[in-house]
Amino acid sequence: MAASKPLHFRETMPVKNTLWRAADLLILSLLTALLCCRLISTRRREALWIVAFLCEAWFTFVWLLHINSKWNPVRQITYPERLSKRWEDLPAVDMFLTTANPELEPPMITVNTVLSLLAVDYPPHKLACYVSDDGFSAATYRAMVEASEFARSWVPFCKKYAVQVRAPLHYFFGEPEPSPSISPDFLHDWEAMKRMYRELERRVEEAHLRGDTEPIFSQFDRENHPSVIKAIWENKGDPADGVPHLFYVAREKNPNHHHHFKGGAMNVLTRVSGVITNAPFMVNVDCDMFVNNPAVILHAMCLLLGFDMDKMSGFVQCPQRFHSPPKDDPFGNQMTVLNHFLGRGMEGLQGPFYYGTGCFHRRNAIYGEAPDDPPFGRSRRLQSSAADIISGLRKTSLAIDDLAASMHAAVDVSSCSYELHSLWGDEVGWAYGSATEDIQTGLRIHAKGWRSVTLNPQPPAFLGIAPSGGPATLTQIKRWATGVLENLVGQHSPLLAAVNGKLGRRQCLAYLLLNLWAARSLPELCYALLTPFSVVANTSFLPAGLAGVVPAAIFAIYNVYTVAEYLAVGESLRSWWNNQRMRRITAATAYLFGLLSVVAKLVGLSEAAFEITKKEVNAPAAAVNTGGFTFDASPLFVPATAVALLNSAALAAGTWRMLWAAPDGGGPGLGELACATWAVLSYSPFIVGLFRRAQYGLPRPTVVKASVLSFLFVLLSKLASS
Ligand SMILES: O=c1ccn([C@@H]2O[C@H](COP(=O)(O)OP(=O)(O)O[C@H]3O[C@H](CO)[C@@H](O)[C@H](O)[C@H]3O)[C@@H](O)[C@H]2O)c(=O)[nH]1
Ligand SMILES: [Mn+2]
Numbered sequence: 061m062a063a064s065k066p067l068h069f070r071e072t073m074p075v076k077n078t079l080w081r082a083a084d085l086l087i088l089s090l091l092t093a094l095l096c097c098r099l100i101s102t103r104r105r106e107a108l109w110i111v112a113f114l115c116e117a118w119f120t121f122v123w124l125l126h127i128n129s130k131w132n133p134v135r136q137i138t139y140p141e142r143l144s145k146r147w148e149d150l151p152a153v154d155m156f157l158t159t160a161n162p163e164l165e166p167p168m169i170t171v172n173t174v175l176s177l178l179a180v181d182y183p184p185h186k187l188a189c190y191v192s193d194d195g196f197s198a199a200t201y202r203a204m205v206e207a208s209e210f211a212r213s214w215v216p217f218c219k220k221y222a223v224q225v226r227a228p229l230h231y232f233f234g235e236p237e238p239s240p241s242i243s244p245d246f247l248h249d250w251e252a253m254k255r256m257y258r259e260l261e262r263r264v265e266e267a268h269l270r271g272d273t274e275p276i277f278s279q280f281d282r283e284n285h286p287s288v289i290k291a292i293w294e295n296k297g298d299p300a301d302g303v304p305h306l307f308y309v310a311r312e313k314n315p316n317h318h319h320h321f322k323g324g325a326m327n328v329l330t331r332v333s334g335v336i337t338n339a340p341f342m343v344n345v346d347c348d349m350f351v352n353n354p355a356v357i358l359h360a361m362c363l364l365l366g367f368d369m370d371k372m373s374g375f376v377q378c379p380q381r382f383h384s385p386p387k388d389d390p391f392g393n394q395m396t397v398l399n400h401f402l403g404r405g406m407e408g409l410q411g412p413f414y415y416g417t418g419c420f421h422r423r424n425a426i427y428g429e430a431p432d433d434p435p436f437g438r439s440r441r442l443q444s445s446a447a448d449i450i451s452g453l454r455k456t457s458l459a460i461d462d463l464a465a466s467m468h469a470a471v472d473v474s475s476c477s478y479e480l481h482s483l484w485g486d487e488v489g490w491a492y493g494s495a496t497e498d499i500q501t502g503l504r505i506h507a508k509g510w511r512s513v514t515l516n517p518q519p520p521a522f523l524g525i526a527p528s529g530g531p532a533t534l535t536q537i538k539r540w541a542t543g544v545l546e547n548l549v550g551q552h553s554p555l556l557a558a559v560n561g562k563l564g565r566r567q568c569l570a571y572l573l574l575n576l577w578a579a580r581s582l583p584e585l586c587y588a589l590l591t592p593f594s595v596v597a598n599t600s601f602l603p604a605g606l607a608g609v610v611p612a613a614i615f616a617i618y619n620v621y622t623v624a625e626y627l628a629v630g631e632s633l634r635s636w637w638n639n640q641r642m643r644r645i646t647a648a649t650a651y652l653f654g655l656l657s658v659v660a661k662l663v664g665l666s667e668a669a670f671e672i673t674k675k676e677v678n679a680p681a682a683a684v685n686t687g688g689f690t691f692d693a694s695p696l697f698v699p700a701t702a703v704a705l706l707n708s709a710a711l712a713a714g715t716w717r718m719l720w721a722a723p724d725g726g727g728p729g730l731g732e733l734a735c736a737t738w739a740v741l742s743y744s745p746f747i748v749g750l751f752r753r754a755q756y757g758l759p760r761p762t763v764v765k766a767s768v769l770s771f772l773f774v775l776l777s778k779l780a781s782s
Contacts, residue, residue, distance in 0.1 A: 068139070068142075068366065069138065069139055069140075069142055069143060069361070069362035069363075069365060069366035070136055070137060070138050070139065070362045070363055070366035071136070071137045071139075072134055072135075072136055073134065073135050073136075073137060074132070074133070074134050074408070075133040075134060075135055075404055077130075077131075077133055080130070081131065083617070083621050084123075084126070084127045084130070084131075085127075086617060087123060087614065087617055087618055087621065088120070088123060088124070088127065090610060090613055090614045090617065091116065091119065091120040091123060091614060092120065093610050094116055094603075094610045094611055094614065095113065095116060095117060095120060097603045097607045097610055098112065098113045098116070098603070099113075101603060101607075107780075108590070108593065108594070108597075108599060108601050109601070111586055111590070111601075112587075112590060112601045112602075114583070114586075115583040115586050115587045115590075118580075118583040119583065122573070122576070122580065125569055125570075125572055125573045125576075126573065128566055128569045128570065129402055129405045129406060129409070129566075129569070129570040129573055130401050130402065130404075130405035131405065131408075132405065132408030132409070133401070133404035133405050133407070133408055134404060134407040134408040135404055135407065135514075135516075136363065136407065136513060136514060136515070136516075138359045138362035138363060138366075138515065138517065139362060140355050140358035140359050140361070140362055142362075143358055143361055143362065143365075147183065148456070149456060150182070150183065150186060150361060150456065151186070151339070151340050151341055151361070151364075151365075151454045151455065151456055152186040152187070152188075152337065152339035152340065152341070152455045152456060152457060152458045153182070153186060153187055153188075153339050153341045153342065153343055153357055153420075154187075154188050154190060154329075154333040154337055154338075154339040154341070154342040154343075154458075155177045155187060155188065155189045155190065155304075155342070155343050155344075155345075156190050156192065156326065156329045156333070156342060156343070156344040156345070157170065157173055157174060157177065157189070157190070157191050157192070157344070157345055157346075157347055158191075158192045158194070158322055158325050158326065158329075158344070158346060158347060159191065159192070159193055159194070159195060159200060159347035160193075160194035160195050160321075160322070160325075160672055161194075161195045161672055162195050162197040162199050162200050162268065164672050164673070164674045164675065165195075165347050165348065165672070165675050166268075166675070167197075167199050167200050167202075167203035167264050167267075167268055168203070168229065168261060168264055168265070169229075169347055169348050169525070169675055170191065170200060170203065170204075170347040171203050171204070171206070171207045171260070171264060172227040172228060172229045172230070172350055173227065173345060173347055173348065173349060173350045173351075174189060174191060174204065174207050174211075174306070175207055175210070175211055175214055175226065175227060175228060176225075176226040176227040176350040176351035176352075177189050177304075177345070177350075177351055178207075178208075178211045178214075178215055178303055178304055178306065179211070179214060179215045179218040179219070179223075179226040179351075179354065180226070180351055180354050180355075180356060180357055181219075181354045181355050181357070181358060182357040182358065183300065184215070184295055184298060184300070184301075184302045184303060184304045185295055185297055185298065185302070185304075185457050185458060185459065186339075186456060186457060186458060187295075187304035187305070187357075187458065188295075188304055188305040188306075188307070188333065188336070188337040188339065188458050189304055189305065189306050189307070190307045190309055190329050190332060190333050191204055191306070191307065191308050191309065192309050192310075192311070192325040192326075192328065192329050193308065193309065193310045194310075194311075194313075194319070194321075194322075194325050195282065196277065196280070196282045196285055196288070196310045196313065197277070197282075198267070198271065198273060198274045198277035198278070199264075199267050199268040199271070200308075201274060201277065201288075201290070201308055201310075202263075202264070202267035202273075202274070203264045203267065203268075204292055204306065204308050205292055206260055206263050206264055206267070207260070207306075208292045208293040208303065208306045210256060210257070210260045211293075211303045211306075212303055213253065213256060214226075214228065214253065214256075214257075215301055215302070215303050216301040217249060217253050218354070219300070219301045220249075220301070221246055221249070223354070224354070224519070225350075225352060226350075226351060226354055227350035227351070227352075228253075228257045228260075230350070230383065232253075232254050232257055236250050276288055282313070283313050283315060284313060284314055284315055285310070285312065285313055286312050286471075286475075287309075287310065287311055287312040287470075287471045287474040287475060288308070288309075288310040289307065289308065289309050289310070289332065289467060289470045289471055289474060290307065290308040291305070291306075291307055291463060291467060292306040292307065292308055293305060293306040294460065294463060295458070296459075297457075297459060304458075305336075305337065305458060305460070307332070307333075307336065309328065309329060309332050309470075309474065311324070311325065311328040311474040311475075311476075312474060312475045312476045313476065314476045316476075317476035317477070318492075319476075320485060320492045320493075320497075321497070321670040322416070322490075322497060322670065323485065323489075323490035323491060323492050323494075323497035323501070324485070324490075324492070326344065326489070326490040326497075327479070327484050327485060327489040327490050328473070328474045329344075330342070330423075330426060330489055330490075331436075331437075331439075331442055331470075331473035331474065331478070332470045332473060332474050334423075334442050334445045334446060334449075334473070335439065335441045335442050335445060335466055335469040335470050335473055336460060336466040336467070336469075336470055337455075337458040337460065338423075338445040338448065338449065338455065339423070339455060339458060340422065340423055340424075340449060340453070340454045340455060341360075341364060341420055341421070341422060341423065342420070342421050342423060342426070343357070343360070343419065343420045343421075344416075344417065344419055344421070345417050345418055345522060346416070346417040346524060347675070348524045348525040348675045349380075349417045349418055349522045349523065349524040350383075350522065350523060350524075351521070351522055352381075352383075352519055352520050352521060352522055352523045353517050353518075353519050353520060353521050353522075355517070356378070356515075356517065356521040356522070357420075359515055359517045359521070360376045360420040360515055363376045363513045363515055364376060364420060364422065370422060370424065371509060371510055371511065372511050372513075373411075373422075373510075373511060373512065373513045374411075374421070374422055374424075374425035374505045374506075374508075374510025374511060374512055375414055375419055375420060375421045375422065375425060375502070375505060375510070375512045375513075376419065376420040376512070376513050376514075376515050377411075377412045377413070377414055377415060377418065377419045377420075377502075377512060377513070377514055377515065378418035378419070378514075378515045378516065378517075378520070378521035378522055379399040379403055379412075379415075379418075379514065379516055379520075380395070380399070380415055380417065380418060380522075380524060381394075381520040381521075381522065381523050381524070382394055382523060382524055382525065382526040383523040383524065383525060385526045386526070386528060388632055388634040388635040388638055389631070389635045389638050389639060390638050390688075390689070391526075391527070391528065391529070391530070391533040391638075391642060391689075392533075392638055392639040392641070392642025392643065392646070393526050393527060393533050393536070393537075393642075394526060396629055396631055396635075397622075397625050397626055397629055397631065397639070400629045401625060402570075402573075403514050403516070404514075405570070406514075406567075406570055407513070407514050409564060409566050409567045409570055410506050410511050410512070410563070410564045410567035411506070411511045411512030411513055411514070412512050412513070412514045413498075413499055413502050413503075413512075413571075413574065414498050414499065414501055414502025414505070414512065415498055415499075415502075416496075416497070416498030416499075417498075417522070417524065418521060418522040418524075420515075421505075423449045424449055424450060425505045425508075425510050426488075426489055426490075426501075426505075427446055427449060427450060427488055427489075428483075428487050428488050428504075428508065436482070436484075436488070437473070437478050437479065437482045437484070438472075438478070439469055439472055439473050439478075441465075441466075441469040442469070442473055487504075489501075491503075491504055491552065493546075493550070494543050494546055494547055494550070495539045495540070495542050495543030495546070495670055496539070496540055496542075496543025496544050496547065497543075499543065499544055499547060499571075499574065500543075500547050500552060503547065503552065503554055503557060503563070503571065504552065504557075506557070506562075506563050506564075506567060507552075507554075507557035507561035507562060507563045508561065508562060509561075509562035525675045525676065527673050527674070528676070529689075529690035529755070530689045530690045530691050530692075530697075530745070531690060531691065531692045531694060531696075532673060532674055534645075534646065534649050534650040534696055535650075535671055535673070535694075535696075536673050537577075537646055537650035537651075537654075538649075538650040538651075538653050538654050538657075538696070539654075539670065539671060540577070540654075541577040541578040541650055541651050541654030541655070542578065542654040542657045542658055544574050544575045544577060544578070545575060545576070545577065545578040545579065545654060545655065545658045546658055546661065547575060548572070548575035548576070549658070549662070554568045554571035554572065554575065555568065577651055577654065578651045578652075578654035578655040578658060579651075579655065580647055580651055581647050581648065581651035581652035581654070581655050582652075582655070584644070584647035584648065584651070585647065585648055585652065585699070585703070588644070588648070588703050588707065588739050589703070589706065589773065590732075590735070591707060591710050591714070591728065591732045591733075591735045591736040591739070592706040592707060592709070592710040592736075592773065592774075592777070593777045593781075594710075594714075594727075594728045594732050595709075595710040595713050595714045595717075595727075595728050595732070595736075596774055596777040596778055596781065597777055597778075597780070597781030598726070598727045598728075598781075599726060599727065599728070599781070600726065600727065600728050600729055600731070600732055601732065602729070602731035602732060602735075604729065608729075608731055611731060612731070612734075615734075615738075619640075622636060622640065623636050626639070640742070641741075641742045641743075641744070641745075644739070644742035644743065645700055645742070645743065645745070645746075648699050648700040648703050648743075649696045649697060649699070649700045650696070652699055653695075653696055688745065688748070688752075688756050689745035689748075689749065689756070690755040690756060691749055691755065691756070691757065691758050691759065691762070692755070692759070693759045693761065693762065695762075695765075697746075697758065697762050698762055698765045698766050698769065699766075699769070700743060700746055701746050701749075701758060701762055701763060701765075701766035702766040702767075702769040702770045702773070703739065703743055703746075704739075704740070704743035704744075704746035704747050704766075705766055705767065705770045706770050706773060706774075707736045707739035707740050707743065708736075708740050708747060709770075710728075710732075710736045711733065711736040711737060711740055714727075714728045714732060714733050714736060715733060718733070746758065750763065
């Protein structure tokens, strides 16, 4: 009998990209040609020319970073069905969820995410779910108790009927899908479940309105309270459709100790779970990211167990995807194209970034290297559980021997003082001091020589809520841009990690692509102001004559290239346009303010904070309503409004002069006018915003400030050119 080949859990497939590479190089050579044109031009000593040259040199550098990160695309294929032979050996998993504010993150959202985790297709006695509540909210706690009650019916229902989407909010949004397998039994159970869910919603809502009824929550303040850890449900080796353990964790807060936002919450969850269940793997999601593919843990196990060496998969990241996102990505925050091309490209390097949610970690990778005396603080219980993990123990069941002792240890390791004089937040656990603790934590793991892997199953693993509107989106991007730039200039920069650590050189360049987001604002903004300047000074900034073909070719080919990327992943032309527009807007808003806040922090003016993104509970319905770009009174919108005003004026004045005034030669030409047109189109929401009202209109003070800025710019340009 021929020996059958061993079954692999996963396969790594290189992706062919010859055409993309050719286009990459074509654009690179055109950019180089443009730089050469500038260097040999007779105008090379003019200030305007030098500014244009510097901007274009920057764009060329960023293009090189792009080429580096996308050159060797790879994709992973997983075969979860092959794991079924090893069902009993499957390792245990601790599941973490963070919530921080019951107003911005309504408890029903958290309830749905928890239910989707509790109902995944994985043996329930191998799972434990930990909910961190930084909001210290009685409503959230009550909601968890209600959720666990409901889960005892919901989990068996999902498993019996192989339900696809196990977050009831989304499951019950429509009617049951007609299929040949629909039986009267099913319809009966479906109706009953739906009624129970409506009842759950009502109770959670009531508890929310009623406010604090649990004594402990009303006795203390949100920002100053002892740890409250509750075992809401213990799985005592229940049957296959039983419910996993569920714990509620509100870590101690005290104004004298920094709580380090989400990173602090994750470290507490790591330690609390370490002394209770201590699973060798952990998965973490934000409160709005529900499980959309019930086989997700099995898929992840294919990648965590499928390599010969643990080092090949320190963490497994699922790309962020959104539930019923607004059509054509009006705010450019779905990142479908970026996830696809950058994702596959990085898969061919050291692996994807850690994005903070939808990620599976080896507990080892989070603990760092194996020091002789693990610096895990005073808890003996945590030290010994960490030693177990580091020595490679792989628990396959999470039965708890002595719950009372575990809970006692959990309160100890979740106290504010636990981390004093320890390496938590620095060498161990989630990184502190960054608004993007996720990227920084992933970097630390890469710097230790671990690789990471992308998991992108069909249907998508997790779905979250995309922020909607201008202010929410730009605030979020500003936080990211600030955080990653801080990481770059800080002590744990990817540059240092490539020199002193085990971060790959090309991986380091891929990190730069992200770390430099905020820095892109200056060249982008300068470039957008070159046309208005040229009109005021009656000059031009683009090469004239035959050389003018080079920038025109770059513009045309680059746009065809990006359109092709959108079409290749099944996105619409409209979505391409919205994204290109948002990239211009982001540069003059979120990136610019990100840069300013890093500078402010460097000179000691302010501390970066974590502004939580608002999540709408009725997202499926809200998604349909897109009234356009929305604004608020934030200073974020002032510079972009000025750019829009200046380019509109430049377009009008430039056209008028070209058509009717006597052309005196040397002034702005077709190239400059094309630039102004492109800027006006890209910033069109701001121009529309001048004429609209309420949240769709630009607030008057913003317009006034932008007008003053524009006026100053014209004045300075006049001075500089006379
Ligand atoms: O003090 C805090 C602040 C936030 N969070 C939680 O952190 C998560 C992410 O916050 P959110 O406001 O949704 O931020 P996003 O911009 O959507 O988050 C992305 O970016 C963050 C880094 O900027 C990462 O931490 C997230 O995982 C990633 O999804 C949420 O579950 C919050 O409840 C806390 O637990 N404690
Ligand atoms: Mn979020």
